[in-house]
Amino acid sequence: MKSLKTFARGGVHPDENKFSANAAIEALPLPKQLVIPLGQNLGAPPKALVKKGDIVKVGQLIAKGEAFISANLHSPASGKIAKIDDALDASGYRRQAIFIDVDDDIWEEHIDRSEDINRTISLSKEEIVARVKECGVVGLGGATFPTHVKLMIPGGKTAEYLVVNGVECEPYLTSDHRLMLEKGEEVLIGIKILMKALGVEKAIVGIENNKTDAIQHLKKLAENYNGIEIQALYVKYPQGGEKQLIKAVLNREVPSGKLPIEVGCVVSNVGTAFAVYEAVQKNKPLIDRVVTVTGKAVKKPSNFLVRIGTPVSDLLKAAEGLPENTGKIINGGPMMGKSVSSPDIPVVKGSSGILLLPREESKRPQPKPCIRCSKCTVVCPMGLEPYLLAKMSKLELYEKAEKDSIMDCMECGSCQFTCPSNLPLLDYLRLGKQRVGHLIRTRK
Amino acid sequence: MNMFTISGSPHVHGDESVKKIMYTVVYAMVPAILVSIYFFGLDAARVLLISVMACLFFEWAIQKYLIKGPVTINDGSAIVAGILLAFNIPANIPSWIIIIGALVTIGVAKMSFGGLGKNPFNPALVGRVFMLISFPVQMTSWPVPKALFSSQVTDAITGPTALGILKEGVGAGKTIEQIMTDPNMPAYIDRLTGNMTGSLGEMSALALILGGIFMVIRKVIDWQVPVSIIATVFAIAGIFHLIDPTHYIDPTFHLFTGGLMLGAIYMATDMVSSPMNMSGKVFYGVGIGLITIIIRLWGAYPEGISFAILIMNAFTPLINSAFKPKRFGTVAK
Numbered sequence: 139m140k141s142l143k144t145f146a147r148g149g150v151h152p153d154e155n156k157f158s159a160n161a162a163i164e165a166l167p168l169p170k171q172l173v174i175p176l177g178q179n180l181g182a183p184p185k186a187l188v189k190k191g192d193i194v195k196v197g198q199l200i201a202k203g204e205a206f207i208s209a210n211l212h213s214p215a216s217g218k219i220a221k222i223d224d225a226l227d228a229s230g231y232r233r234q235a236i237f238i239d240v241d242d243d244i245w246e247e248h249i250d251r252s253e254d255i256n257r258t259i260s261l262s263k264e265e266i267v268a269r270v271k272e273c274g275v276v277g278l279g280g281a282t283f284p285t286h287v288k289l290m291i292p293g294g295k296t297a298e299y300l301v302v303n304g305v306e307c308e309p310y311l312t313s314d315h316r317l318m319l320e321k322g323e324e325v326l327i328g329i330k331i332l333m334k335a336l337g338v339e340k341a342i343v344g345i346e347n348n349k350t351d352a353i354q355h356l357k358k359l360a361e362n363y364n365g366i367e368i369q370a371l372y373v374k375y376p377q378g379g380e381k382q383l384i385k386a387v388l389n390r391e392v393p394s395g396k397l398p399i400e401v402g403c404v405v406s407n408v409g410t411a412f413a414v415y416e417a418v419q420k421n422k423p424l425i426d427r428v429v430t431v432t433g434k435a436v437k438k439p440s441n442f443l444v445r446i447g448t449p450v451s452d453l454l455k456a457a458e459g460l461p462e463n464t465g466k467i468i469n470g471g472p473m474m475g476k477s478v479s480s481p482d483i484p485v486v487k488g489s490s491g492i493l494l495l496p497r498e499e500s501k502r503p504q505p506k507p508c509i510r511c512s513k514c515t516v517v518c519p520m521g522l523e524p525y526l527l528a529k530m531s532k533l534e535l536y537e538k539a540e541k542d543s544i545m546d547c548m549e550c551g552s553c554q555f556t557c558p559s560n561l562p563l564l565d566y567l568r569l570g571k572q573r574v575g576h577l578i579r580t581r582k
Numbered sequence: 583m584n585m586f587t588i589s590g591s592p593h594v595h596g597d598e599s600v601k602k603i604m605y606t607v608v609y610a611m612v613p614a615i616l617v618s619i620y621f622f623g624l625d626a627a628r629v630l631l632i633s634v635m636a637c638l639f640f641e642w643a644i645q646k647y648l649i650k651g652p653v654t655i656n657d658g659s660a661i662v663a664g665i666l667l668a669f670n671i672p673a674n675i676p677s678w679i680i681i682i683g684a685l686v687t688i689g690v691a692k693m694s695f696g697g698l699g700k701n702p703f704n705p706a707l708v709g710r711v712f713m714l715i716s717f718p719v720q721m722t723s724w725p726v727p728k729a730l731f732s733s734q735v736t737d738a739i740t741g742p743t744a745l746g747i748l749k750e751g752v753g754a755g756k757t758i759e760q761i762m763t764d765p766n767m768p769a770y771i772d773r774l775t776g777n778m779t780g781s782l783g784e785m786s787a788l789a790l791i792l793g794g795i796f797m798v799i800r801k802v803i804d805w806q807v808p809v810s811i812i813a814t815v816f817a818i819a820g821i822f823h824l825i826d827p828t829h830y831i832d833p834t835f836h837l838f839t840g841g842l843m844l845g846a847i848y849m850a851t852d853m854v855s856s857p858m859n860m861s862g863k864v865f866y867g868v869g870i871g872l873i874t875i876i877i878r879l880w881g882a883y884p885e886g887i888s889f890a891i892l893i894m895n896a897f898t899p900l901i902n903s904a905f906k907p908k909r910f911g912t913v914a915k
Contacts, residue, residue, distance in 0.1 A: 147910060152594055230588070309594065381910065394911040466587045472594040479588055499594070500587040506600050506657070507699035512858040513598065513801075521909040523858065526902075543909050551592030558598040559699075565590050 142347055142372035145382040148519035149374040150552045152473065154348060158312045158432045158439035163320055165443040166456055168215050168240050172447030173484040174200070175227045175235040179276045180283045181207030186236060192219040197246040197423050200236055203274070209284040209487075210274035211236075212423035214445035216244040228469040228478050228486065235484070238447065249422050255323055256419040259331055266335040266418055273417035274424045274487075278409035279303055279378065280470060282488040285410055289335045291399060298402035300333050300341040301387055302411060304356075305371065305378040307346060308471025311491040313428040314408050316441045318345070318352040321412055326356070326363045328411030331418050333365065336404055341366045342387045343408070346373045375473060376550040380405040382519055394546050409490075429453060429485055433494030435461035444485050450492055451481040465500030468493040473551045506559040514553035514563060520546045524553035528563045531570030540574045547571060600698070603853075604658025606802045610793035611665050611848065617776050617786040621727035622673035626782055632677050634664030636684030644693045659698050663687055666706035669783020669844055670888070671713065674725040674740065679717050683709040703895045704852045707888050714888075722746075724779040741766050741779045744839040748831060749884035757828045773838040784844040787837070794847035803851035806860060807867045811846040812837060814871025822879065836878065845887035846870070855895040862905030869894045 177183035182205035194200060194213040201211035217240040224232040245251060261269060271286035291297055306314040318325060329341050343360075345353050347370050357368045369387050376382055381392045383405060390401040398405050409427065416422040425446055432439040437458035444453060450467070454460045460481060468475040469483070470490055514524040522543055530539040547567050554564045618626040641660040645653045667687050671680065687709030695701045714721045723740040742750070744767060751761035761767065768778035776786025784790075797803045819833035836842065841849075850856060850870050857866045870890045877886025 147908075150596065152596065385910075391911050394909060396911070464586070466589075466593060468593055473592045475591060475593065477586070477588045477591075477593065479586055493593075495593060502589060503595065506654075507697065509600055509603070509659075509699045509853050510856075510858060511603065511853045515858055515907055518907075519910065521907045521912075523907065525858070542906075546909060546911070549591070555592045555594065556596050556598055558600050558603055560595065560599075562590070564592065568590065 142370055143386050144372035144374050145377060145385040145519060147521055148517045148552060149376065149382075150517050150555050151373065152309045152375055152555060154373070155310050155432075155434070156312050156315070156348070157310070157434075157436070158430050158441055159315060161312070161316070161438075161440045163316050163428055163441045163443050164456075166445075166448065166452065168243060168445060169448050169452050170240055171220065172215055172238045172240060172445065173225050173235050173449065174211060174214070174238065174447040175225065175233055175484065175486060176201055176211065177227075177233055178211065178282060178446070178486045178488065179203070179209040180281055181205060181209075183234075184208050184211050186222055186234075188219045188236065190219055190221050193217070194219065194238065195244050195246050197249050197425060199423075203284070207284055207287055209276050210272065210423070212274055212425050213238060214425040214447050215240040217241045225484070226480060227483055228476055228489070230476075230479060250420040255327070257327060259327070259334060259418070261418055263335055263337065266331055269418050270335070270414055273413075273422070275410065275413045275417050276424065276487050277407055278413060278427060278487065278490070279407035280474070280488055280490055285406070285414065288404060288406070289332070291336065291404075295399045296402065297336045297338050297399060297404050298340065299388065299404075300329065300336055300338050301380075301384055301398070301403050301405045302329055302341055302343040302408060303378055303380070303383055303405060304343050304345040304349075304352065304408040305383060306349070307373075307375045307378040308473055308475070308490075309375075310432045310493050311430050311471045312432070313430045313441055313490050315349050315352055317412055317428055318349070318408055319355055322352075322355050322359050324415045325408050325411045326359055326366060327419065328413070328415035329366055330363060331414050332404075332406055332411060338404075339365050343368050344371050344377070344383050344387045345369070346371050346377060348373050376519060376548070376552065379519065379548050379550060381548070394543065424487060427485070427487065427489070429489050430491035431457040432491060433461065433464070433496070435463060435496050436494055437461070446487060447484045449481070450478075450483055450485060453485070453492055454481055461494060461496070463496045463498075464494045465497030466495040468495065473555065474549065502562070503560040505561050508559055508561060511558060513556045513558065517552040517556045519550060519552065520548065522547060524563045524567060525561075527570060528561065528566035531566040531573070534573075536570065536573045536577055539570045540577065544570050544574055545578075600657050600659070603802055604662050606797060606800045607662050607848075608658060608665065610797045610802070611669070611783070613789035613792050614669065614783045614786065614844075615665070617789045618669075618673070618782045621776065621785060622725060622782065623728070625673040625725070628677070629671065629673055629675065629680060629782055630665060630668045632680045633668035633684055634661055636681045637661070637664035637667065637688050640685055640688040641693065644689060645697075649693070654698065657698065660688060663692065663705050666783075666848060667709050669848070670706060670710040670781050670841065671721065672724045673782050674723070675720050679713060679720055682716075683713045686712045699854055701854055702898070703892055704849055704855045707849055707892055711888055711892065724781065726779055727777055727785070743779045743884065744768055744773065744835075745878065745884040748835075752829065758831050759828070761831075773835070778839070781841065784841045787843045790843040790847050797847075797851075803847070804860070804863055806863050807851045807856060808846040810864045810867025811850060811871040811874070812842065814868045815842060815875045818872065818875040819879070830879070836875065840878075840885045841887045842874065845874075845891055849887075850891050850894070855898060857898050857901040857905065859902065859905050859907050862901040865905060866894050866898065866901055869897065
C-alpha cells in the first residue's frame with residue numbers, strides 16, 4: 139500500500155470526535171431578529187448603507203466594502219432595519235452591528251433560488267472577480283480573507299496550482315465534510331470557476347483520510363472535471379494550515395514570511411469554493427453558511443445551514459439544548475477556536491462550528507515547571523522552539539524572539555496541546571507576536 | 583446565569599504529563615531492577631529502597647521546611663533520581679553513605695538550582711560522583727554477583743570490575759591476551775547478561791536495552807542520544823583495536839562493560855540536562871562518547887561515562903543556541 143501524503147515536520151493527532159459526521163445539513167428557520175456585525179472579514183469593515191427603519195430584501199447590499207481589503211455585506215433576511223448599534227460578537231468585544239427585524243423571506247429577484255446545478259461557466263475572468271467581490275465572498279476556512287483580493291495575483295507572480303482545503307483538521311468540526319458530500323458537484327464547479335479566475339490548469343483538493351466517503355464521492359465526480367485532482371492525506375493536525383497543506387500535496391515550502399503565491403499556489407477552502415459557485419452561477423451573495431454544532435454532551439450533534447446573523451442560542455436550541463454541564467462555548471474548533479462568554483453572539487461568515495465543552499474539560503490543568511522535554515519543538519510544524527519563544531516573551535526579550543522567528547508561528551496550538559507541564563505556551567507566543575509585530579511596524 | 587470559561591486556544595490537551603513521563607522511566611527500569619535483585623539479592627533491594635526513600639524524604643523536607651512551598655514529591659521525579667542513584671553504586675555499600683549521596687543528589691544538584699526542570703547537571707550523577715570522590719574505597723569494592731538459587735555459598739566477596747581489570751592490566755604493560763586470561767575477567771556471555779562485578783544497575787546490557795526500547799516507543803527518550811554515544815565509543819575503540827590489537831581490546835568489550843549502557847540510555851537522556859534540538863542531541867551524544875572512551879583508554883579512572891555526561895551537561899545551553907531546528911520555509915544553513 140502506498141503511504142498517504144502529509145506534511146513533513148511536526149504535528150499532533152488530537153482525538154477526532156467527529157460526532158456530527160453523519161448528520162445531514164439541515165436548514166435552520168429564520169429567527170425573529172438578525173444581528174449582523176460589520177467587521178466579519180479580515181481587513182477593514184464595510185460601511186453601512188442602510189439606516190434605522192429601512193426595508194430590506196434577502197440578498198440586498200447593506201454594507202459596502204470600500205477599502206482594498208474589505209468585503210460587502212448583504213441582508214440575510216427580509217424585514218426592517220431595527221437599529222445600528224453595538225453588539226457582542228465572538229471577539230468578546232461590543233462592535234457595531236446592523237439589527238434586522240425579520241418579517242419574511244422575500245429575495246432579490248436576480249438571485250437564482252432553484253436547486254438546479256448550473257454547470258456552464260459563462261463569465262470571463264474579470265467578471266468572476268467582480269462578481270465574487272460584489273457578493274462579499276470571504277475565505278470560509280476561518281481566516282475570512284476577502285476572496286476577490288486573493289484572486290488578484292500580484293504583478294510578477296504566476297499561479298500554477300489552486301490548492302483546495304478539504305482537510306478539516308480541527309477535531310469535532312464536520313461542516314466542510316458534509317458540504318463535500320452533499321454539494322460535491324457545486325464545490326467542483328466552484329473550483330473550476332476559481333481556476334478560471336486565476337488562470338490555472340491544475341487544482342488539487344486535499345482531504346484527510348478520515349473522510350473516505352467524501353474522497354470517494356469527489357473522486358467520482360471529478361472524472362467529469364478536467365484538471366481537478368482529489369488527494370487523500372494522512373490525518374495530522376494542522377494540515378489545514380495553508381503552508382502545511384501545500385507541503386503535503388506538492389512538497390513545496392512557502393518561504394518564511396511569504397504568501398503561497400511565492401511557490402505558485404493559491405489556497406482556498408471547499409466552503410469558499412461553494413460560496414463562489416453560488417455567487418457566480420446563482421448570483422447569490424454570501425448570506426448563509428454551514429455551521430457544525432457539537433460536543434460530547436450535545437444531544438443532537440448537527441450541521442446546520444444558517445443565515446448570517448442568527449444567534450448561536452438558536453442553533454443550540456435546534457441541537458436540543460445547551461447541555462447542563464457546559465463549561466465552555468467555543469466558536470470554531472478546539473485547537474484554534476475562540477471561547478465566547480455567551481451563546482447570544484451571532485453566527486458570522488467565519489463561524490465554522492460551535493463546540494460545547496463539558497465543565498471538566500473547560501479549565502486548564504495547573505501548570506508545572508518546564509522539564510525541557512523538547513516535545514514542543516518536535517511538534518511545532520514551523521520548526522520553532524516554543525519553550526524558548528515563550529520564555530523570551532515572558533522576559534520581554536522581543537528582539538531576540540524576532541530573531542528566533544516568532545512571527546512564523548501560526549498559533550496552531552500543537553505545542554501547548556502536547557506540553558506535559560501544561561504550560562500556556564501559546565498565550566506567551568501570542569503576546570510576543572503582538573509585541574514583535576508592533577516593533578516591526580514602528581521601525582518602518 | 584451560566585458562567586462560561588474564557589481562555590485562549592487550544593482548548594484541548596493531549597495525554598502527556600510530567601507524572602506519566604516519570605513513571606514511564608520507572609517502568610523502563612524494572613527489568614534492570616529485577617536483574618540486580620537476581621544477582622545481588624536483598625542487598626540490591628536495600629540499596630534501591632534506601633536511595634528512593636532518602637530522595638523522596640529530602641525533596642519533601644526541603645520543599646516543606648526550607649522553601650516552604652508546595653510539596654511535589656508525587657510527580658515521580660525523585661523516585662527516578664533515587665533509582666538511578668542506586669543503579670550507580672555497588673550493592674554492598676553502607677546505608678549511611680547512600681543517604682549522604684541522596685542528600686547531594688536532591689539537595690545540592692536538584693533543589694538548590696530551583697527544583698524540577700532547573701538542574702543543569704543530572705542529579706543522580708552529581709550524587710554518584712560526589713560519593714566516588716568522598717568514599718573511594720566503598721564506592722569501588724564491588725560485590726561478586728551470586729545468582730539467586732545458585733549453589734554458590736560464599737557471600738560478600740568483592741572483586742574488581744571488568745574495566746578495572748583491563749585498566750590495571752594495561753597499566754602493568756600486559757597484552758590484551760594476557761589480561762583476558764585473568765580469572766576474574768567475566769566471560770562474553772556473562773558480560774551480556776550481567777553476571778559480572780559492577781554497580782547495581784549497570785549489570786545487564788540486555789535489560790537496559792529492553793527498557794530503552796520501551797522508552798523510545800513511549801517517546802520519553804530520543805534514540806539519537808544513546809545511539810550516538812554507543813556508536814562513537816564503538817568507532818573510536820574499534821579504530822584503536824584495528825591499529826594495535828595487542829594493547830586495545832575489541833570494541834564490543836567496551837559496549838557491554840561498565841556503565842556505558844546505563845549512562846547512554848538512562849542518564850544522558852535526562853530531559854532536563856540534555857539539549858533540546860535533534861542535531862544538538864547528536865552532537866551531545868558524540869561528545870559523551872568521545873570523552874568516555876578517552877577516559878577509558880587513557881584516563882586515570884577505568885570508567886568515564888559519568889564524567890563525560892556531566893561535562894556535556896555543562897555544554898547543553900551552548901549546544902541549544904548553536905543547534906537550532908530547521909525553520910519551515912528556510913534553506914538549511
